Amino acid sequence: MTLDYIYHSGFAIEAEGVTVIIDYYKDSSETEHNRGIVHDYLLQRPGKLYVLATHFHPDHFNREILTWKEARPDIRYIFSKDILKSHRGKPEDATYIKKGETYEDETIRIEAFGSTDVGSSFLIHLQDWNIFHAGDLNNWHWSEESTEAEIRKANGDFLAEVKYLKENHGEISRLSLNYDITFLIVILTALYKVESKVTEERCIANPLKKKMRIVNEITEYAASMNILLSYYKLEDNLYDDNGIKDKLAYELYKGKLKKAYEKYPQKAEYIKQQLGNLRELEKQESKSIDKVSNTFGNLMGEIFVYKKDEYEQNLRNIGFNLGKYIYILDAYEDLEEDNKKGRYNPFIDYIDKKEELKNKVDRLISMSLGMVAKNIENLNFEFNKAIIDNIIYSGVYLRYKSILEKGCESNVQ
Secondary structure, three states, X not given: OEEEEEEOOEEEEEEOOEEEEEOOOXXXXXXXXXXXXXXHOHHHOOOEEEEEEOOOOOOOOOHHHHHHHHOOOOOEEEEEHHHHHOOOOOHHHOEEEOOOOEEEOOOEEXXXXXXXXXXXXXXXXXXXXXXXXXXXXXXXXXXXXXXXXXXXXXXXXXXXXXXHHHHHOOOOOHHHOOHHHHHHHHHHHHHHOOOOEEEEEEEXXXXXXXXXXXXXXXXXXXXXXXHHHHHHHHHHHHHHOOOHHHHHHHHHHXXXXXXXXXXXXXXXXXXXXXXXXXXXXXXXXXXXXHHHHHHHHHHHHHHHOOOOOOOHHHHHHHHHHHHHHHHHHHHHHHHHXXXXXXXXOOOHHHOOOHHHHXXXXXXXXXXXXXXXXXXXXXXOOOOOHHHHHHHHHHHHHHHHHHHHHHOOOXXXX
């Protein structure tokens, strides 16, 4: 399988006997109209052809795609329902789906999830692959007119959609939903008050509003940590099972690793070491939740320490306890599925002692979140305090309580 980038938000999937084109705006040629990978290759590629559009904005839905049917009458169009409601498409043009609905035939299955703008996001199941295309699902922050309450609402809207996605499709990798890294940016930006470069990007469909993108030394640091963490985790996965999906992702991250490693060599080595330690504990099938969660906690503690100064210990404690929280809650949530699939889980001895495990996890996570809250208070934030409190008390805490109430059977597919 090959994933092709076309232009803007447009992508294509090349699978055996199948081509899928998503959110076409224009072809890949920068100099010639209707020249590039789509017109010169994909539209002539043998096999079935699916064309998807997540919403009606013209930078995601170019009506020109409907003319392709003249040369390829076998095309199957699957569009978000807002395209029909906004009169950009006619009922006979396509199959229309909205959040919670599914298109399925003998070749492909497409589930529609939500968006924080208009339309949908799509989860595509094709030949044992699951590919998520977000459309305009994003944590949009508007420019200077946004109040803290509006930013909080944007954050809440995004988290709600991702929570819905996770609850309705457990196979989405947790690594791709790096709330820990997002929280790191919020914490460090609030603490160090670094100078930021703000760029504004206009949406073609709504040129009066600009979408704000903030870049500073903290976002650069967090991006580097995310690359290092993802790369070495993929390296671990390849060590274990050498899967083709991990191989492809590993190769994609390789090019980015060098730059991140050169900037933060000590952090890189520490992350690699701790993931190695974690792998050894998992190979030994350690039943000590403290050992395994402390190892991941140590890793996260190091990532949260931006520099050696008076904030170092509090930041390390926040990262350490957040790491413990992540590991313990994931192990609890995944217990039933891990047992079913014969995978390692430190709680495996509790497979028939669910109530006892629930009480144990409740105690462990309550202690970790208590330490996170205590160290946050020690830092006396003046900026972003409401957002930080909202993430901890309304986001992290409520997620933990929700999973605890559902029980560890809730993640079985």
